[in-house]
Amino acid sequence: MFYEKIKVPPPTFCPECRMVRRMNFRNERTLYKSKCIMCGKNIFSAYPEKSPLLVYCHDCWWSDKWSPLNYGTDYDFSKSFFQQFKNLMARVPRPGLSYTNTVGSEYLNYAVNVKSSYLVFGSHDLENVSYAKTAAHSKDSIDITTTLWSESCYETVDCAKCFAVLFSRYAENSQDDYFLFDCRNCSNCFSCTNLRNKNYHIFNQPYTKEEYQLAPDWIQNCFTKKLAR
Ligand SMILES: [Zn+2]
Ligand SMILES: [Zn+2]
Structure with missing residues (x-):
């Protein structure tokens, strides 16, 4: 009913599987030992070292040594949003952990x-x-x-x-x-x-x-x- 109302196809996964997939999107509490791919420093990261994602340390990610604007790309209406979003996520560097103003x-x-x-x-x-x-x-x-x-x-x-x-x-x-x-x-x-x-x-x-x-x-x-x- 609700899906008809908002004119989207009904989900193909059950609610619990959908919850698992949503939760997978944000790893909040598992820390991995990894390396910054820009400076090579050993870091704690929300992503394992073998992950194909591009992970910078906190200092490199916030630095002017790179510009996220270089990764901008036009949206292609002939392709699916999720495919394009996934490609973008794979290309743009991300910080291993997300934090501001922490000491010790x-x-x-x-x-x-x-x-x-x-x-x-x-x-x-x-x-x-x-x-x-x-x-x-x-x-x-x-x-x-x-x-x-x-x-x-x-x-x-x-x-x-x-x-x-x-x-x-x-x-x-x-x-x-x-x-x-x-x-x-x-x-x-x-x-x-x-x-x-x-x-x-x-x-x-x-x-x-x-x-x-x-x-x-x-x-x-x-x-x-x-x-x-
Ligand atoms: Zn299921
Ligand atoms: Zn670094």
């Missing part, structure tokens, strides 16, 4: 304004962050995905404005918490869901500050008992 962070791709970080992808404005994907404006964190304006976090997904939040998803404006799911403005909460403006809660139940501070022992005992069983 070699293992990355699609990254901007990144300092002293390791294995960060599709991210920007990070400092001292390792293993990040779509993270931004964050620092001193490890294993974060789609985490913004956060600090000292570990294993957070879809979190924002968090400080020292661990193993959490959909947490916002929160600090010193473990295992949150969809919580806002919470602090010192452990394993809580859907809480707003709360502190010292364990499994969504309120505790005094003193009780809460004993919780690590209580949790430790649970784990030890389990292991001993």
